[in-house]
Ligand SMILES: Nc1ncnc2c1ncn2[C@@H]1O[C@H](COP(=O)(O)OP(=O)(O)O)[C@@H](O)[C@H]1O
């Protein structure tokens with residue numbers, strides 16, 4: 001049932017879409033039929049998959065950089081009130097800038113290659129990861145902290161044997177939010193200036209009114225997002241088997 | 249073993265403890281009993297080196313306590329187990345934090361777990377255990393480093409009555425097996441009478457030791473079924489009277 005119902009829902013929507021394109025005789029370049037989309041995909045499968053690979057690489061690199069940078073920053077924020085007051089407002093301010101407004105500047109600074117996309121993804125992912133990780137480490141139960149103190153632990157041990165471990169489920173919450181934003185970030189950056197990637201494909205096919213190809217690229221983007229998200233869900237199940245039981 | 253000399257502690261304007269003086273001998277079992285808020289936990293934390301006294305000092309083994317010591321262990325009301333660690337690895341936590349050789353202590357960890365009836369549960373995660381089992385794990389953890397002093401802050405008060413009785417019996421047995429000096433905090437007169445050599449009755453605002461009662465009933469003890477039933481009843485009544493609101 002868990003799989004069957006969503007599949008029926010999806011089939012229904014595609015059926016209605018198909019029906020609508022036939023019944024209303026909608027022009028191909030406005031709304032292509034599902035068959036047009038599949039045809040467009042099959043005609044350029046190799047090219048599309050290659051472009052999806054570019055977007056995937058940008059997304060994963062930016063995301064990993066955000067994790068690598070975000071977790072230590074969260075550690076700093078939690079470990080010192082002074083650092084928290086210095087860094088936190090800055091983070092809020094940077095996060096308040098709409099990322100799409102930064103995209104053209106990134107192109108100016110970093111050119112048309114993959115780097116500005118990676119940086120964009122990093123920018124979008126960074127904030128949710130820092131916030132979740134910091135709040136996870138802060139929510140470590142007082143009795144566990146006191147236990148470690150009663151063992152005369154070092155600050156290092158308090159963070160790595162306790163707080164960071166305790167925060168791991170929260171780190172995953174942040175990463176799941178981030179990965180959903182990551183693909184959006186990569187596509188936005190590709191819209192602004194690129195010569196590869198699914199975002200680039202959409203821009204180009206828009207220019208030539210090849211709407212079916214744009215739809216195929218969009219479908220691939222959706223698949224990419226979903227695969228990345230569930231990849232994280234699986235990784236969490238594998239790495240944190242204790243989290244499931246502790247939550248309830 | 250433990251000398252508490254003129255300890256006073258205030259939190260801002262609140263005098264939590266005043267003029268606490270108490271000596272605990274080697275291998276003695278002393279219970280602190282009193283109503284909530286009379287400063288029992290505060291006193292225990294000061295003895296553990298988790299909290300500094302405003303005045304006075306605590307000496308353990310002749311040395312003034314300034315921070316937690318490795319030969320003193322603390323057991324809390326909550327099991328305080330790390331949820332991602334197995335039972336065995338929770339018991340081994342102090343060994344790991346102290347940077348001691350793990351191989352030397354694994355055998356002891358298994359022995360302790362067997363003593364408390366948790367043989368075969370070594371690989372389980374805390375959330376798979378009942379509250380009583382978790383507190384047994386916590387007890388094993390507090391004994392792993394072979395401490396000379398064991399400080400216990402209401403270790404059984406979050407458990408149901410039956411488990412509670414079971415665990416106090418177990419603690420009695422463990423104290424004889426793994427000789428240690430114990431300071432035990434409780435609300436329960438039964439526990440105090442069953443376990444202690446001496447009971448210090450505390451009164452609140454400010455927290456003071458009102459009276460120290462010698463138990464002096466031969467061990468092993470039990471509540472009510474044995475020859476010493478009359479002594480147990482007399483002592484329980486005495487403690488009841490001491491704890492009754494003035
Ligand atoms: N960290 C603290 N800050 C302020 N007041 C405290 C603190 N810890 C304990 N107190 C106060 O000190 C008194 C004694 O507390 P506690 O030692 O926990 O009592 P008990 O363990 O006997 O119930 C209480 O009135 C409590 O509110």
Ligand SMILES: [Mg+2]
Nearest residue numbers: 288289290401
């Ligand atoms: Mg208390």
